[in-house]
Amino acid sequence: MQYAAELIFELVRVIELLVIYPVAEILSNESVFIATNLLIAVVFLHYKKRKQSKRVNWKTLKGAFLSTRIWWSKSSRIDYLSLIINSFCLASAALLIDRYLSGGAVKDSLFVSNWLESIAGPSESDLPAQTSVAVTTIIAFVVFDFFNYWYHRVLHQHPYLWRIHNRHHSATNLTPFTNFRAHPLEAILRLPVTYFASMLIAGLCSYSLGQQASEMLILGTNLFTFGVLLLGGTLVHSHIFLRFPRWLSYLIVSPAMHQVHHSCKPAHRNKNYGSNLAIWDWMFGTLYLPDSEESVLFGLSQSNRAQPSSRAFFFGKNTIKQEER
Ligand SMILES: [Zn+2]
Ligand SMILES: [Zn+2]
Numbered sequence: 001m002q003y004a005a006e007l008i009f010e011l012v013r014v015i016e017l018l019v020i021y022p023v024a025e026i027l028s029n030e031s032v033f034i035a036t037n038l039l040i041a042v043v044f045l046h047y048k049k050r051k052q053s054k055r056v057n058w059k060t061l062k063g064a065f066l067s068t069r070i071w072w073s074k075s076s077r078i079d080y081l082s083l084i085i086n087s088f089c090l091a092s093a094a095l096l097i098d099r100y101l102s103g104g105a106v107k108d109s110l111f112v113s114n115w116l117e118s119i120a121g122p123s124e125s126d127l128p129a130q131t132s133v134a135v136t137t138i139i140a141f142v143v144f145d146f147f148n149y150w151y152h153r154v155l156h157q158h159p160y161l162w163r164i165h166n167r168h169h170s171a172t173n174l175t176p177f178t179n180f181r182a183h184p185l186e187a188i189l190r191l192p193v194t195y196f197a198s199m200l201i202a203g204l205c206s207y208s209l210g211q212q213a214s215e216m217l218i219l220g221t222n223l224f225t226f227g228v229l230l231l232g233g234t235l236v237h238s239h240i241f242l243r244f245p246r247w248l249s250y251l252i253v254s255p256a257m258h259q260v261h262h263s264c265k266p267a268h269r270n271k272n273y274g275s276n277l278a279i280w281d282w283m284f285g286t287l288y289l290p291d292s293e294e295s296v297l298f299g300l301s302q303s304n305r306a307q308p309s310s311r312a313f314f315f316g317k318n319t320i321k322q323e324e325r
Contacts, residue, residue, distance in 0.1 A: 017091070018087075018088050018091045018092055018095075019084060019087060019088050019091075021091075023083060023084060023087045026083070026087060026180070029219065029220070029221075030176065030179075030234065032219060033229045033230055033233050033234045034176075034234055036230050037230075037232060037233065037234035037235050038065075038234075040231070040232060040235065040242065041064070041065075041235055041238075041240045041242070042056070042061070044240060044242050045060060045061075045064060045240070064239070064240065070173045070175060070239070071175060073172070073173050073307075074307040075170075075171050075172045075173050075178075075307050076173065076175055076177060076178075077310075078171075078181060078307070078308070078310055078313050079171065079175065079177040079178050079180060079181040080177060081310055081313075082167075082180050082181045082182060082313075083177060083180035083181075085184060085314070086180060086182060086184055086187045087180075089184040089187060089188060090187055090188070090191075093188055093191060108199045109198075109199045109200075109201075109202030109203035109206060110203070111199075111203065112199060112200060112202070112203020112204065112207070113203045113204075113206045113207040115203075116203065116204070116207040116208075117207060123207050123208060123209075127209055132205075132209045133214055133215065133216055134216070135205070135209060136201075136205045136209065136214060136215045136216075137215040137216040137222060137223050137224065138224070139201060139204065139205055140201045140205075140215045140222055141222050141223075141224040141225060141276070142277070143197060143200065143201050143204075144194075144197050144201070144222070144225075145274070145275055145276050145277045145280070146280060147193055147194075147196075147197040148274075148275040148276075149273050149274050149275065149277075149280035149281070149284075151190065151193045152165075152273040152274075152275070153273045153284075153286070155186065156270060156273070157270075159321070161189075162321070163317065164183045164185050164186045164189075165182075165183075165186055166300055166320060167181065167182060167183045167186070167308075167313055168181050168182050168183075168186070169262060169264075169299070169300055170299065170300045170307070170308055170313070171237075171262065171298060171299070172298050172299040172305060172307055173239070173298060174237040174238055174239060174259065174262060174298055175237060175238060176234045176235075176237055176238065177237070178237035179236070179237050183313075183314065184314070224276075225276055228252055228253075228276040229276075231244075231252065232244075232254060232255045235255035236253070236255045236258040236259075237258070237262075238255065238259075239259075240255060241255070241256045241259060241290075241294070241296070242254060242255040242256055243255075243256040243257075243290060243292065246289065249278060249289050250278055250279065250282050250287070250289075251277065251278055251279060252276065252277065252278055253272065253274045253275065253276060253277070253278045253281075256290050256294070257272045257274075257278065257288070257289070257290065258272060259290075259296050259298075260272055260288050260290050260294065260296055261273065262296070262298045262299075263296035263297050263298060264297055264298070264299050264300055264301055264302050265295075265296065265297055265302065267288075268288060268296065270286060271286050271287070271288035272286065272287065272288055273286055300320050301320055304320075
């Protein structure tokens with residue numbers, strides 16, 4: 001009896017550690033951006049309605065933000081399940097691979113800085129500490145974003161990786177929870193990419209700036225990433241088709257641009273892979289700037305709007321090819 005009680009107690013502790021805490025942490029990080037993004041969305045709706053000589057009323061707000069047709073759809077329920085399962089998988093992977101928790105990438109960055117020193121000689125830079133932090137913050141933002149662009153693009157273009165990534169694209173409606181909708185393999189594959197990028201950034205910065213690299217963080221997020229997320233990070237996965245001014249859309253990904261990425265219309269296929277910066281899409285020929293009347297259709301296929309079962313989502317082959325979308 002005592003053994004059974006201890007076992008249950010242990011089980012509750014594991015669930016707490018591997019599911020409840022990671023999910024709560026993710027949601028509390030997201031909540032920082034919700035208030036500003038909600039305000040931006042309301043202002044946007046106000047301007048849109050004013051153009052049609054209408055006013056924003058309670059019915060408009062309810063339809064835009066509180067529709068149970070969206071929040072409790074089959075697609076959204078898979079998003080919630082993905083959040084729980086991926087949090088569990090990532091928390092378990094982090095426990096298993098202890099180095100992710102103990103700053104392993106920064107330690108391994110010595111290898112990069114030593115290698116740079118062996119080919120280019122010792123660094124002579126001696127910048128003031130504040131300048132060094134500012135430069136590191138910019139480099140970390142740009143390099144991470146560059147890695148994310150290519151990781152995302154490879155997920156689309158490699159046939160086997162597309163089979164994994166297409167779970168994210170099978171969402172037929174978007175809510176901020178769609179951000180977490182991914183096959184666990186995709187979430188785990190991201191770990192070595194993040195690790196490699198962190199190692200490269202830390203090595204590059206400590207060599208070129210002549211001191212240990214440290215970036216400016218707000219609530220654990222890079223300052224520039226934080227700024228972009230405040231502008232519309234939560235609305236990226238939503239039905240609020242918010243576009244930025246045209247000049248800004250060449251620099252930063254707007255919510256409408258990522259919504260185009262989720263559209264299965266042929267004209268929208270393989271466009272807008274960027275996470276924060278749109279310059280990579282612009283540079284590498286995948287930029288698509290939607291106009292205000294653009295219509296998007298979320299999902300994998302124009303002809304098949306059926307949502308996979310949660311079993312098919314995690315274990316099915318899901319073989320819709322990129323060119324069949
Ligand atoms: Zn994608
Ligand atoms: Zn997405």
